Amino acid sequence: MSQLENILQHNREFVENKAYDPYKANRYPLKKLLVVTCMDTRLVELLPRALNLKNGDAKVLKTAGALICQPYGSIMRSVLVAVTKLEAQEIMVVGHHDCGMVGLTAETVLEELTERGITDADLTRLSEAGVDVGTWLCGCKDVETGVMESVKMIQNHPLLPKDVLVHGLVIHPETGELTLLHDGRK
Ligand SMILES: [Zn+2]
Incomplete structure (x- = not known):
């Protein structure tokens, strides 16, 4: 069931055959671009093709729903590293x-976790430690709201340099068509 053996086998051949050659790039994004998007499986290849991104063109951060919930969490930290040390000047939240994050409620996630062995005592411990699981596990109302909340989280962040552009977009997961929600130049 695990993909580990298949992947390790493929990887040995990949390296032996020097199949990595077309992907050579350096760590600074050629297009000075950072993309924050969802982990959806349909976007793995579609998104870079639909945006004309090749290896080396952009930094890509993936998080469920492209939602950034915490101003001082690891996604926001990655955004700040990308715009400083890695020279990204423009950010697209896509x-x-x-x-799957639209309309997701903490209850449904917790229900499944409970079925898979997480106990009430575990949840009580978290709540005593100050973790509001009910809010933390929530998705967004609709995709547009989710994207705009992430755009605002980045744009209004006290540590974001003022010269960075932050755009908001929605991509169609089958056709790759982009809809512009927010043009950061305006
Ligand atoms: Zn998604």
């Missing part, structure tokens, strides 16, 4: 239609 949500997508038919996203």
